[in-house]
Amino acid sequence: MGEKILMKGNEVIAEAALRAGCRHYFGYPITPQTEIAHYFAKKMPQYGGTFIQAESEVAAMNMVYGAASAGARVMTSSSSPGISLKQEAISYAACAELPAVIVNIMRAGPGLGGILAAQSDYFQATKGGGHGDYRMVVLAPSSVQELYELVVEAFNIADRYRTLCMIMGDGMLGQMMEAVEFKDKEDIYQADKSWAVTGTEMKRDHNIITSIYIDPEVLEKHNLKLQEKYRKIAENETRVEAYNCDGADVIVAAYGTVARIIKNVIKTAEKEGIKVGLIRPITLWPFPAAAFEKYAEVPQAFLTVEMSSGQMVEDVRLAVNGKRPVHFLGRMGGMIPTQKEILEKIREILK
Amino acid sequence: MRETQMHYCPGCTHGIVHRLIAEVIDELGVEGKTIGVSPVGCAYNNYLYFNCDMVQAAHGRAPAVATGIKRVHPDNVVFTYQGDGDLAAIGTAEIIHAANRGEKITTIFINNAIYGMTSGQMAPTTLIGQVTTTSPFGRKPELHGYPLNVCEMLSTLKGAAYVERVSMHDIKNIRNAKNAIKKAFKVQIAGLGFSIVEVLSSCPTNWGTDPVNALKWIGEKMIPQYPLGNFKGKDLEV
Amino acid sequence: MAQTDMIFAGFGGQGIQAAGKLIAYAGILEDKHVSFLPSYGPEMRGGTSNCHVIVSDEPIGSPILNSAAVVMAMNRPSMDKFESYLEPGGILIYDSSLVNREPARKDIKAFGIPATQIASDMGNLAFANIILLGKLIKETGVVSAGSFESGLRKVLPERKHHLIPDEMKALRIGMDY
Ligand SMILES: Cc1ncc(C[n+]2csc(CCOP(=O)(O)OP(=O)(O)O)c2C)c(N)n1
Numbered sequence: 069m070g071e072k073i074l075m076k077g078n079e080v081i082a083e084a085a086l087r088a089g090c091r092h093y094f095g096y097p098i099t100p101q102t103e104i105a106h107y108f109a110k111k112m113p114q115y116g117g118t119f120i121q122a123e124s125e126v127a128a129m130n131m132v133y134g135a136a137s138a139g140a141r142v143m144t145s146s147s148s149p150g151i152s153l154k155q156e157a158i159s160y161a162a163c164a165e166l167p168a169v170i171v172n173i174m175r176a177g178p179g180l181g182g183i184l185a186a187q188s189d190y191f192q193a194t195k196g197g198g199h200g201d202y203r204m205v206v207l208a209p210s211s212v213q214e215l216y217e218l219v220v221e222a223f224n225i226a227d228r229y230r231t232l233c234m235i236m237g238d239g240m241l242g243q244m245m246e247a248v249e250f251k252d253k254e255d256i257y258q259a260d261k262s263w264a265v266t267g268t269e270m271k272r273d274h275n276i277i278t279s280i281y282i283d284p285e286v287l288e289k290h291n292l293k294l295q296e297k298y299r300k301i302a303e304n305e306t307r308v309e310a311y312n313c314d315g316a317d318v319i320v321a322a323y324g325t326v327a328r329i330i331k332n333v334i335k336t337a338e339k340e341g342i343k344v345g346l347i348r349p350i351t352l353w354p355f356p357a358a359a360f361e362k363y364a365e366v367p368q369a370f371l372t373v374e375m376s377s378g379q380m381v382e383d384v385r386l387a388v389n390g391k392r393p394v395h396f397l398g399r400m401g402g403m404i405p406t407q408k409e410i411l412e413k414i415r416e417i418l419k
Numbered sequence: 420m421r422e423t424q425m426h427y428c429p430g431c432t433h434g435i436v437h438r439l440i441a442e443v444i445d446e447l448g449v450e451g452k453t454i455g456v457s458p459v460g461c462a463y464n465n466y467l468y469f470n471c472d473m474v475q476a477a478h479g480r481a482p483a484v485a486t487g488i489k490r491v492h493p494d495n496v497v498f499t500y501q502g503d504g505d506l507a508a509i510g511t512a513e514i515i516h517a518a519n520r521g522e523k524i525t526t527i528f529i530n531n532a533i534y535g536m537t538s539g540q541m542a543p544t545t546l547i548g549q550v551t552t553t554s555p556f557g558r559k560p561e562l563h564g565y566p567l568n569v570c571e572m573l574s575t576l577k578g579a580a581y582v583e584r585v586s587m588h589d590i591k592n593i594r595n596a597k598n599a600i601k602k603a604f605k606v607q608i609a610g611l612g613f614s615i616v617e618v619l620s621s622c623p624t625n626w627g628t629d630p631v632n633a634l635k636w637i638g639e640k641m642i643p644q645y646p647l648g649n650f651k652g653k654d655l656e657v
Numbered sequence: 658m659a660q661t662d663m664i665f666a667g668f669g670g671q672g673i674q675a676a677g678k679l680i681a682y683a684g685i686l687e688d689k690h691v692s693f694l695p696s697y698g699p700e701m702r703g704g705t706s707n708c709h710v711i712v713s714d715e716p717i718g719s720p721i722l723n724s725a726a727v728v729m730a731m732n733r734p735s736m737d738k739f740e741s742y743l744e745p746g747g748i749l750i751y752d753s754s755l756v757n758r759e760p761a762r763k764d765i766k767a768f769g770i771p772a773t774q775i776a777s778d779m780g781n782l783a784f785a786n787i788i789l790l791g792k793l794i795k796e797t798g799v800v801s802a803g804s805f806e807s808g809l810r811k812v813l814p815e816r817k818h819h820l821i822p823d824e825m826k827a828l829r830i831g832m833d834y
């Protein structure tokens with residue numbers, strides 16, 4: 069480990085990608101994640117890599133499609149409206165089994181919405197924002213240090229399974245500065261990319277990257293293969309933090325920056341003699357249902373807190389499966405739930 | 420124009436262009452049947468400043484939105500107001516096809532050689548050598564390609580009836596700009612096809628300069644790359 | 658557990674973000690946990706700028722503050738907005754050259770320093786924020802002057818290191834005011 073330095077979340081994303089061996093970045097400016105591109109613009113030349121400001125998010129994601137087909141570690145980033153534009157190529161890349169990392173520093177929607185922090189793209193990311201039966205791994209860091217670690221991990225997961233991997237943060241995480249400690253050397257998974265298009269050099273049969281399967285039997289078979297891959301990912305890559313849950317009166321489910329607010333609530337509630345637990349999904353897909361099953365009968369009730377109208381709460385309800393009531397508290401539009409209102413909600417639930 | 424304080428930075432010429440458009444609409448007496456389309460860019464909420472009906476469009480899609488409006492209300496006057504990121508990057512397909520269809524709308528295109536709203540990234544119109552937050556070592560043709568001359572490109576399309584480039588860097592040019600905007604609206608009203616006025620405009624904030632030097636920069640640096648004048652429809656009688 | 662919640666606010670260009678970062682950096686050098694959250698986007702074009710800074714002995718929960726123990730206000734709108742964020746007993750430090758009113762709250766400790774005036778007398782307006790930081794460090798003890806100086810060395814590029822003695826002089830003026 070090196071020394072601790074103060075860095076902005078967005079810059080850490082770019083730095084982590086460089087450390088993970090990413091030398092190709094394609095993006096289009098959008099607040100609140102523009103610093104990612106600014107950082108690459110400055111640093112990429114030093115690494116002999118490519119930074120392109122594409123003409124649109126549609127183009128950027130298709131550039132990712134091309135670079136991933138060619139076997140590179142590649143990344144794009146955007147914020148909510150821009151992520152919507154990437155959905156077509158995301159679906160294509162999922163079908164073609166291309167490894168790549170996509171960063172979404174979420175802002176409030178729908179539409180052009182606002183530029184402040186939100187978590188309203190949970191459905192889009194975890195249930196398939198594009199068409200077809202596909203999944204992508206969705207990682208939700210809650211601190212700048214974890215952001216660094218998960219970006220590196222995202223590249224490894226992407227390569228290990230030939231899958232898309234999304235980092236979901238929000239404007240707060242992208243803009244905030246915290247201390248980060250980089251490792252001297254990253255663990256980089258070395259994937260066999262013999263499937264990539266590199267030119268046959270007349271030495272092998274041609275490689276094809278495609279997402280079209282006209283024959284329904286063949287397409288179904290391909291879908292079954294994808295589903296088997298997703299099952300394996302769910303088995304091996306589900307990540308969650310369960311904190312203070314044993315004997316808790318209420319267990320709160322929250323991810324990303326909201327989970328940090330809950331940690332403050334836990335301390336304050338303790339002073340009132342209320343034990344609050346936290347289950348923080350680190351992978352939003354695969355969803356850590358097992359953690360909820362494990363604690364399903366511990367608290368009097370669950371409470372999901374999100375910066376949305378209630379998206380992850382649906383997965384929490386499925387996992388708790390009626391064993392306890394699952395309440396919800398959400399703020400939208402860039403408003404951030406306060407400790408005070410969360411604590412009031414907890415008191416009300418316990419009444 | 421509505422009596423509200425505009426939100427632009429000191430020395431930004433977006434506000435002047437708004438005033439010219441509003442004056443033209445007044446002088447033509449078409450306020451009641453004009454519908455404007457706002458872009459995504461620093462002018463995203465210029466719907467607050469115009470008295471006519473306004474629609475806010477997604478980034479780059481204003482010409483498509485305007486097409487929809489115009490086909491529903493062919494007798495209304497429809498205009499889009501777009502920046503160079505909006506029109507010349509993400510919205511290239513929409514503007515080319517609106518022009519090529521000869522869509523009877525008017526586009527006011529603000530070329531400030533930068534993405535203003537998102538803090539100074541390179542635009543397709545950024546000059547060679549110009550330093551921006553995404554071209555920190557200056558725009559290099561071998562990496563970033565060349566400045567995009569929109570008027571020259573659109574004037575090759577049959578559907579484009581009136582194409583003119585003007586500038587905001589001094590009073591005389593501002594006066595010319597108003598004449599061009601007026602003519603563009605008249606071309607639309609006469610049903611002659613698509614009309615566009617490109618306006619060389621300042622962004623002192625992201626050019627890292629003061630308002631006075633920003634105007635000088637337009638005159639000295641931008642005009643050589645973006646020559647002023649009419650590219651099509653000069654002789655149209657309207 | 659010691660945690661200091663601070664809000665810095667003023668016009669863009671007054672060095673508000675720099676002030677917050679310097680305190681955060683000094684905190685890191687004292688092996689504390691820190692977070693720094695700036696305001697961003699068009700909000701800043703309106704000319705106001707603020708940041709939330711937390712320095713703590715323990716891992717930090719929320720980086721966003723609904724209240725603060727310390728507010729440093731460099732203009733009137735900032736004081737109008739953030740005075741109410743102060744917890745009872747909290748510390749308000751403001752630039753009395755630019756804020757033309759007394760604090761309204763009676764349950765806080767307020768320190769007005771004509772920082773812009775002093776900085777202008779020193780020949781460099783850019784020291785105003787440092788002067789106020791001097792008072793902040795003195796009254797809160799959130800970080801030491803020594804760590805502040807080491808922080809400056811980290812944050813400033815080499816070519817600006819010759820300014821450090823003057824910056825430290827400005828800090829001391831604030832501390833002794
Ligand atoms: C789909 C999408 N991508 C990106 C953005 C972010 N964005 C907002 S304004 C803008 C660029 C504006 O630049 P320009 O069109 O040149 O207008 P200016 O601000 O310079 O007037 C961008 C990229 C967005 N809102 N939506």
Ligand code: SF4
Pocket residue numbers: 426427428430431432433461531535536621622623624625
């Ligand atoms: S950023 Fe540039 S284009 Fe936007 S309002 Fe300011 S000066 Fe005008």
Ligand SMILES: [Mg+2]
Pocket residue numbers: 460502503504529530531532533534535542
């Ligand atoms: Mg522009």
